[in-house]
Amino acid sequence: GAVVSxxxxxxxxxxxxxxxxxxxxxxxxxxxxxxxxxxxxxxLMLMATSNEGxxxxxxxxxxxxxxxxxxxxxxxxxxxxxxxxxxxxxxxICSANPGTGHQPQHFGDGTRLSIL
Amino acid sequence: GESVGLHLPTLSVxxxxxxxxxxxxxxxxSDYFIWYKQESGKGPQFIIDIRSNMDKRQGQRVTVLLNxxxxxxxxxxxxxxxxxxxxxxxxxxxxNSGYALNFGKxxxxxxxx
Numbered sequence: 001g002a003v004v005s006x007x008x009x010x011x012x013x014x015x016x017x018x019x020x021x022x023x024x025x026x027x028x029x030x031x032x033x034x035x036x037x038x039x040x041x042x043x044l045m046l047m048a049t050s051n052e053g054x055x056x057x058x059x060x061x062x063x064x065x066x067x068x069x070x071x072x073x074x075x076x077x078x079x080x081x082x083x084x085x086x087x088x089x090x091x092x093i094c095s096a097n098p099g100t101g102h103q104p105q106h107f108g109d110g111t112r113l114s115i116l
Numbered sequence: 117g118e119s120v121g122l123h124l125p126t127l128s129v130x131x132x133x134x135x136x137x138x139x140x141x142x143x144x145x146s147d148y149f150i151w152y153k154q155e156s157g158k159g160p161q162f163i164i165d166i167r168s169n170m171d172k173r174q175g176q177r178v179t180v181l182l183n184x185x186x187x188x189x190x191x192x193x194x195x196x197x198x199x200x201x202x203x204x205x206x207x208x209x210x211x212n213s214g215y216a217l218n219f220g221k222x223x224x225x226x227x228x229x
Binding site: 093105109 | 147148152157159160161162165209214215218219220221222
């Protein structure tokens with residue numbers, strides 16, 4: 001149980017393109033999902049907390065207008081990288097908690113974004 | 117800001133030996149800790165967790181130890197197998213900060229035959 005699915009797994013596109021990444025909780029509802037970014041051989045860095053039915057909470061230094069987050073249902077959050085540039089190339093990973101309180105977050109398998 | 121860090125960036129062990137991966141944290145308000153395993157090209161996979169009111173927790177072949185006095189966390193893997201080769205991250209959740217996780221730098225575990 002507690003499966004999180006991410007799509008697509010890999011995207012290669014030209015600079016200036018906007019890219020949408022989907023994160024779905026398959027067998028549970030998640031009022032909160034999280035988006036992380038991971039550069040090669042580095043750790044996961046929290047970008048934002050996605051809240052169902054309300055605005056996302058962004059970490060310091062993360063541009064809200066660059067990384068648009070929508071959490072329109074209890075099983076789906078989307079991250080749109082707008083006007084992507086080569087420096088946005090990274091591994092984007094989402095996670096969700098199957099319940100409330102302290103529980104291990106369950107992660108998707110990530111999206112490898114490569115901007116040419 | 118305060119963060120979670122790791123003592124060893126890489127660890128090489130022989131198959132069958134026990135592995136110990138260490139993690140230090142600096143925020144005394146951290147009250148929940150998780151160890152994750154990440155294989156190449158995949159998302160982190162939950163291994164074991166521990167709350168701050170405990171100092172030890174055991175799972176299948178894994179044990180997590182928490183020393184709040186020195187703010188230290190360790191993951192012990194018994195009888196390490198080639199399939200254990202991966203990057204291991206400790207992560208902390210800080211009390212009253214929501215449920216987002218702060219990840220440590222990671223340790224790459226390489227199991228040799």
